[in-house]
Amino acid sequence: MTLASTRVKVATANEAAAEAVKDVDVDVVAIYPITPQTTVVEKIAEFVANGDLDAELIYVESEHSAMSALIGASACGARAFTSTSSQGLIYMHEVLHIASGMRLPLVMCVAMRALSAPISIWNDHSDLMSVRDSGWVIYVASSAQEVYDTTVMAYRLAEDPEVLLPVMVAYDGFIASHTAEPFEPAGRERALELSPKRRTWSRLDPDSPITMGTITSPEYYYEFKYQQVVAMEKALEKARELERAAQRVLGRSYGLIETYKIEDADVALLVMGSYWDNARLAVDEARRRGTRAGALRLRLYRPFPLEELERALRGVSVLGVVDRAISYGARPSGPIALEIAASIGRRLDLSLVSIVAGLGQRTVTVEDLTELAVSLENARGARDAHLVTRFYGVRGL
Amino acid sequence: MTSTTLAPRWHEMPPGAVVRELGNSASIDRSDWRLERPVRDQEKCIRCRLCWIYCPDGAVLELDKPYINRNGRRYEVTYEFDYRLCKGCGICAEECTVKAITMVPEAL
Numbered sequence: 065m066t067l068a069s070t071r072v073k074v075a076t077a078n079e080a081a082a083e084a085v086k087d088v089d090v091d092v093v094a095i096y097p098i099t100p101q102t103t104v105v106e107k108i109a110e111f112v113a114n115g116d117l118d119a120e121l122i123y124v125e126s127e128h129s130a131m132s133a134l135i136g137a138s139a140c141g142a143r144a145f146t147s148t149s150s151q152g153l154i155y156m157h158e159v160l161h162i163a164s165g166m167r168l169p170l171v172m173c174v175a176m177r178a179l180s181a182p183i184s185i186w187n188d189h190s191d192l193m194s195v196r197d198s199g200w201v202i203y204v205a206s207s208a209q210e211v212y213d214t215t216v217m218a219y220r221l222a223e224d225p226e227v228l229l230p231v232m233v234a235y236d237g238f239i240a241s242h243t244a245e246p247f248e249p250a251g252r253e254r255a256l257e258l259s260p261k262r263r264t265w266s267r268l269d270p271d272s273p274i275t276m277g278t279i280t281s282p283e284y285y286y287e288f289k290y291q292q293v294v295a296m297e298k299a300l301e302k303a304r305e306l307e308r309a310a311q312r313v314l315g316r317s318y319g320l321i322e323t324y325k326i327e328d329a330d331v332a333l334l335v336m337g338s339y340w341d342n343a344r345l346a347v348d349e350a351r352r353r354g355t356r357a358g359a360l361r362l363r364l365y366r367p368f369p370l371e372e373l374e375r376a377l378r379g380v381s382v383l384g385v386v387d388r389a390i391s392y393g394a395r396p397s398g399p400i401a402l403e404i405a406a407s408i409g410r411r412l413d414l415s416l417v418s419i420v421a422g423l424g425q426r427t428v429t430v431e432d433l434t435e436l437a438v439s440l441e442n443a444r445g446a447r448d449a450h451l452v453t454r455f456y457g458v459r460g461l
Numbered sequence: 462m463t464s465t466t467l468a469p470r471w472h473e474m475p476p477g478a479v480v481r482e483l484g485n486s487a488s489i490d491r492s493d494w495r496l497e498r499p500v501r502d503q504e505k506c507i508r509c510r511l512c513w514i515y516c517p518d519g520a521v522l523e524l525d526k527p528y529i530n531r532n533g534r535r536y537e538v539t540y541e542f543d544y545r546l547c548k549g550c551g552i553c554a555e556e557c558t559v560k561a562i563t564m565v566p567e568a569l
Contacts, residue, residue, distance in 0.1 A: 167477035228476055266479045275480035287471035288478050295476075 071248045077240035078147075080208040080247050081173045081233070082107030084215035085145050086117045087255035092137035092144040094122045094130035098152040099185045100237040101175040105147055127152035131159035131172075138168040139276050141267040143219065145170070149237055150177035153191045157198065163230045164199030164292065166277060169222030169265055170230040172200075173215060176337070177237040178424045186425030187237040189336065192365075193389040193399045199292050201231040201299050202366040206340040209247040210318060210363075211235050216250065217310050219259040227299045228265050229292070234365075236338040238425065250314050258313040300367040320369035322361040323376045325351070329358025331382040331440035333433060334400070336362050339386065339422075346433035357437040362400065374408055382440040382449075384417040386433075397453040405450045415443045416450035426457055487519065487546065495549030497564040499542055503528060505561035508536045512553035512562060520547035 075083065081104045085093065093112075095105040111117040120137075124130045127148050134144040148156065153174055163170050176192050178184035189204075196202060201221060205211045211233060218231040235241065250258070266274060280288065303320060311317040324344045326332055331350075335343045343359040350357035360376055362369070377383060387398025394402050396418030405416050417440055422428040436456065443449040455461060475481060513521040526539040554562040 165477070266475065266477055273483055275483065276477065278478050278480050280478055283468050284474070284478070287469075287474050290471045291474065291476055294471075 071251070072246050073249065074244050074246050075208055076103065076242050076244050077205070077208045077211040077235045078103040078175060078242070079107050080212040080249075081147065081215050082111065083249045084212045084255065086111045087249060087252045088216050088219050088259050089143065089252065089256060089261065090117070090119050090145045091142035092120045092122065092134065094124050094133040094137075094144070094146040096124050096127055096130045096146075096148070096152065098127070098149045100177060100187075100241040101147045101149040101152070101173065103241070104173055104175070108145075127156040128159055131156040131163060134170050134172075135159065135163050135166065135168055138163075138170050138265075139166070139268050141263050141265075141269075143223075143261060145172065147173040147175070149175045150179055150185075150191045153195055154179065157195055160195055160198035160200060160230075162277070165288070167228040167265060167292075167295070168230060169219070169228055171215065171218040171222055172230070172232050173211070174232050174234040175237045175241040176234050184424040185237075187239050187388075188423045188425065189234075189388040190390070190423075192232075192234050193391070195232075196366055196399070199229065199296075200366065201227075201229050201296075201303075201364075203231065203233050203363060204336045204365055205233060205235045205363070206240070206337050206361060207247070208240065208245050209316070211240065212247055212249055213310060213314055213316055213318075216255045216259055216314070217306055220309070221299060221302055221306055223259070223262055223264050224298075224302050225264040227295055227302055229295050229299055234337070239338040254313055258309060296367045300364075300369065303364055303367070303369075318363050319372070320364040321372045321376060322363060324359040326358035326360060326376050326380065328356060329380055330356040330444075331384065331437060332358040332360055332377065332380045333437050333440070334360045334362065334383060334385045334404075335433075336365070336388070336400070339428065339433070342428070342430045342433055343386075345430045346437050349430065349434040350437040353434070353438055355438045355441055357440075359437075365400075368403065368407070370407055373404070374412065377408070377412055377414060380412075380414060381445075382415045382417060382443045384419050384436055384440045386419045386421055386436070388420070388422045390420055390423070395453070396450050397455075401450060401453070415446045417443050418450055418453040419456050420453055421456040428457070432456070490545045491518070491548050492545055495547060495567055497549045497551065497566050498544065499547065499549070499551070499553050499562045500565050501540065501542070502561045502563070503539065504530050505559050506540060507559055507561070508538055508540065509558060510540075511556045511558065513540060515552050515556045517550065517552065518546050518548060520544075521553060
């Protein structure tokens with residue numbers, strides 16, 4: 065990206081999401097405000113009011129209704145979108161499973177925010193972690209540019225006839241959603257080239273009637289759930305291809321995970337979302353202090369890119385996983401650390417350190433991440449390190 | 462585990478569990494849900510059609526089959542039950558104004 069380009073805009077991740085919705089020519093948008101997502105749908109309403117986007121806006125009375133309205137719209141063949149955060153995402157949790165179970169290719173942006181109680185409008189990943197098993201593909205983006213690109217890409221993945229799964233594009237509330245940065249929209253032509261409107265899914269049609277949202281008996285239910293498992297496996301394959309397609313059409317791609325100086329690293333920090341920039345700065349600083357550090361970022365969270373992760377971690381002796389959510393009572397208590405412990409902790413010769421940090425948008429600086437990276441040296445060779453979670457930054461600990 | 466050998470395999474089923482054959486529920490035998498079956502006394506039945514209206518499963522059949530009762534009264538239609546579709550809910554018996562329908566335990 066060159067700043068000299070006339071296409072470059074300065075925008076928040078929320079505005080970038082709205083811009084992507086405009087460029088992929090979404091037909092139906094369900095609108096319900098919740099901080100910090102609200103400006104996504106506000107911007108979309110502005111596009112529609114100005115005639116930049118020909119979409120039907122549905123002003124619903126809750127997030128539960130927002131997702132329900134989209135399920136109806138998508139069942140009619142519309143390209144549909146909504147956006148939410150925190151309690152709103154949890155409030156629509158019930159319907160998330162219906163969208164994925166009905167195999168409707170919806171796309172939703174999630175500006176991640178801490179969960180109540182106590183009420184916090186600020187950022188962490190608790191909301192996303194609570195819906196990770198709802199059968200949605202989940203991307204976690206780290207910049208406005210990536211939010212734009214991923215939202216465009218999401219429709220292609222969701223509507224792939226071999227996938228047909230709804231997709232969430234998550235990013236950090238406030239840190240990304242309300243921080244302006246330069247980004248370059250691809251424009252409608254290129255966005256639709258990458259994600260052309262195709263009606264690939266079963267939909268309601270008076271000329272060829274079907275029934276959707278049926279009840280199933282015990283003899284049938286399990287097979288449909290297994291189909292979703294297979295669709296997720298397919299989505300992983302397609303997500304890899306999608307990165308290549310994005311590179312071709314948008315001139316940008318990210319990979320399912322991103323790495324920084326991981327090739328010769330002894331210790332590595334794994335983060336998601338907006339911590340990525342600071343994590344890379346921390347790696348440089350830790351290296352200046354004599355620790356051979358590296359960093360990784362999970363960009364695709366569901367389906368889980370195990371192979372990519374394994375490949376990147378070969379040669380790393382200590383992996384610190386920074387979670388911004390807690391699985392209460394689990395050991396380790398960080399949801400991603402738990403997952404990595406289960407999937408690769410024993411397959412690689414690796415000590416895993418679970419770190420919970422930044423809850424409710426408690427500030428985590430480059431200095432903090434540097435300290436965490438350097439401290440990973442202490443866990444070298446400790447096979448049971450992952451059983452204890454480090455609640456970094458709690459006063460009194 | 463219940464046997465499902467006759468049911469389609471996972472890859473033979475439509476994604477999202479959509480039903481492409483409309484009205485297919487009429488072809489499904491639901492008689493094993495039933496604890497009691499409705500039995501109609503054709504002598505008492507006055508052909509008021511309430512059972513036909515109220516049946517939630519379309520299990521009451523309205524047949525073009527004349528019936529002459531003991532008093533010589535001739536009816537042009539006869540109501541019978543499709544026991545493949547009847548779940549034994551008893552609504553027909555409840556709604557019958559002349560008590561022509563009785564629910565009889567299946568076990569008997």
